Amino acid sequence: KPIRDELLELSESGRTFRTAAEWDISPSMVRAVVVKPDGAADEGRAADAPGRPFTEAVVRKFGRPSLLVRNGRISEVPESVELRRRLTRARGALEARLGSVGRIELVSDKTDRGSLGTGWVVAERVVVTNRHVAEIFAERSGKKFRFARTFLGDTMSTCIDFREEVDSDDALEIEVAEIVFVEDPGHAAPDVALLRLKSHGRLPAPVPVARAVPATGADIAVVGFPAFDDRGGPGASDPIRRVYGNIFDVKRLAPGQVLEATDS
Numbered sequence: 418k419p420i421r422d423e424l425l426e427l428s429e430s431g432r433t434f435r436t437a438a439e440w441d442i443s444p445s446m447v448r449a450v451v452v453k454p455d456g457a458a459d460e461g462r463a464a465d466a467p468g469r470p471f472t473e474a475v476v477r478k479f480g481r482p483s484l485l486v487r488n489g490r491i492s493e494v495p496e497s498v499e500l501r502r503r504l505t506r507a508r509g510a511l512e513a514r515l516g517s518v519g520r521i522e523l524v525s526d527k528t529d530r531g532s533l534g535t536g537w538v539v540a541e542r543v544v545v546t547n548r549h550v551a552e553i554f555a556e557r558s559g560k561k562f563r564f565a566r567t568f569l570g571d572t573m574s575t576c577i578d579f580r581e582e583v584d585s586d587d588a589l590e591i592e593v594a595e596i597v598f599v600e601d602p603g604h605a606a607p608d609v610a611l612l613r614l615k616s617h618g619r620l621p622a623p624v625p626v627a628r629a630v631p632a633t634g635a636d637i638a639v640v641g642f643p644a645f646d647d648r649g650g651p652g653a654s655d656p657i658r659r660v661y662g663n664i665f666d667v668k669r670l671a672p673g674q675v676l677e678a679t680d681s
Contacts, residue, residue: 419499420480424451434496437475440659446472474656483643483661485583486668489515492583500672503636511638511670517621518640518668519579521546521612523554524592532666535641536577538623542614544577544593548600551610555596562596577614579621581642583667591617635675642666 427434428448437447450472482500484493490512495501504511518537521544534550554573556565564573579589597611614620631637645665647654 420497421451423497423499424476424479434479436478436496440471440475442472442475447476450476470656471659474660478660481671481673483669483671485664486515486640486670487582487584491515491670495672504672507636507638514624515640515668515670516579517624519544519577519589519591519621520581520642520666520668521550521575521577521593522590524574524576532581532642532644533575536612537640538621539611539626540623542594542616542620543597543623544612544614546610546612548602548606548608548610551596551599551612555599555610557599562599564596575612577612581667583664589619591615591620630678630680631675633675633677636672637675638670638672640668640670643669 424447428444428451431444433442433444433447437443446469450469479496480500482493482495482497484491484495486492491504491508495504514537518535521533521536523533533553534546536544536546536550539545554565554575555562564575566572575593576590577593579591580587592615593612594615595613597613599610600606600608643661643665645654645661646657
């Protein structure tokens, strides 16, 4: 709500912000896609509003920025005054965990598969990732799991790179030694898998697991390696490229809030 109010105040006063000005998005266009605090849509909020896809992208970038990480630090400043205040307060705690998040990569074949997904250290040599990521290279073998084979018959192998930052060739790649657990697919099953890394002298520290359900509205941040999404077709991808500066598959931090959380 404070960020939404900030956007409304800017647009109502006829002022704008840097990204909107760069994309020729006027205050009235921003106002047309911002929902008022009472939940009612503002005038002009229509699916075919001129420039709407780009205006929505600008609004999302303002309220939900994805900030680049350089040298283990958050290297970009949000345009929102409210978000700058919140990130400044939490910056030390957030940056202390950035090094424990890495990009999972396939390393067994000759092709460049790039990023498969994100993982982070939760215990000594143990990384958690998504089930749908692990399913790319893992298969069940009885009650255990093993690395799948390629169509050429080679056993797949993976690593996690704890760097992969923009404008940097620095890497901290650690191979995955074992697939510990992959949750069975199912409507209620969590999208989770656990991997064990090989021993390494520079293993990042585990990120502590929360012991309580976070409150609705609590400030949080996610760290990952956003990939380019072209499922909407060439035209739909233009706002995505512009929001991310056409920079993908590198470490970013995105601030936000908990919408809903349960202990089930």
